[in-house]
Amino acid sequence: MDVQLARRLIACNSAFYRDHAASFSATRSAPWDGWQRVAEIVQDTFACAEQRTVLDVACGNLRFPRFLFSRAPQQAWRCVAVDNAPQLAADLPSDGSVRFVERDILGGLLDGTDPLGDIPTCDLVVSFGFMHHVPGGSLRRALLDSLAARVSPSGLLVLSFWQFMDDARLSAKVRVADEGARRAGWPTDELEAGDHFLGWQDDAQARRYCHHFDETEIDALAGHLAKHGMHECARFSADGRTHALNRYLVCRKGGS
Template sequence: MDEALARTLIELDCAFYRAHAASFSATRQAPWPGWQRVADLAGNALAPGSSPAVLDLACGNLRFERFLSERARGCAPVFFAVDSCPELATAADGLDVRYRRSDVLTELLAGRDPLAGVPSCDLVACFGFMHHVPGIDLRLGLARTLAHRLAPGGLLACSFWRFMDDPRLAAKAGAADARAADLLGARAARLEAGDHFLGWQDDASALRYCHHAAESEIDRISAELDRLGVDEIDRFTADGRTGRLNRYLVCRRR
């Protein structure tokens, strides 16, 4: 995917979240079931008395922070929460949250490290974001950036939204794809396999770019992480009414 189209899609999603922060956050309150398995895999990093450093990229309304603090009682995580939409962020009373506003993808496209200054972390999470990263090259670049923030023995967990496996969401994507084709014109031909669009609730003008990652693409990301000394330790499916809406990749630094 060329950089100009990638920037267009990034701004489309940024505009969507700015416009719909309140209604989106209202539908994103409960923790995902898959997070429990990730927390179990984190093991001693979340043991009572520990104070792990946790990076949450695309933290949204900080619900992962609240989940992890509740799940790991007796543990005092220090959260490095990163997102481009502060309108989504909500109060995290009693939690040690170091919030950073950063348009991570734009920074990556400019050749800059969007996480400069964030220390090595015991747990790095990227949930509900990979599907907003346009182009396989940029997704690989993001995976490398996350790997570089892992402490020895640290855990990296990413989710990949499999919305096209759900007939209801696939139908919605089909309708939104037609609207996006009108918006993008000839540039729509430069989209990659798995690239789609979705609307939002009853807002006829809402449009967001979403990518459905094939298993072969997750294989490629896992292989890139392995090259950097971060080994896949688990891959599983969870979440949604079907229990199959997210595919998780969990890796550990050697």
């Protein structure tokens, strides 16, 4: 994808989350169903009760750290939460268990730097609801490079891939938003396969870029992670009315 188009798509999403932080966060309070299985895998992997660290990239309103801490309290978790929308993560736990880092992850990658390079490696690295906002295959692979580098030996990387075009209700909304984007002057013919737009509630001007992942693409990304010694140990679908809205990929560094 053209770098300037990628930057424009990223700016579109940054503006969306800045302008709609309150209404978006208000509809995002419950944990995802798929996190239950993630927690089971985490508990099986880190069985001993000792302090563990988690890096949550694109943390949003900190739902996952809160869920993880409540689901596995015996492990004294500490979290580094990274996002470029601090207004979403304004309510940090008072016990100091979560450190928030404001970071323009995609902008840094496009500039040729590793925006997570100063963060220590962690036992668990997660990114939920973010991969579909990363424009272009090359930028998605660069993000995976950065995430894999932050995983400790024998640690886990867990990602979610949104498959919204498989949902009839969402795909209908996408068609409307795609047409609206085209009329608004977006060069939709320059987007990659799987690239779309989604609106928000009743705001006709609200627009965010999203990418739909099919299984072939997830296979390719898992293969890319394998180059970093990240070996797939689980893949499953969960979430939404169909229980298949997200595809989860779990990889272990040095695992087999």
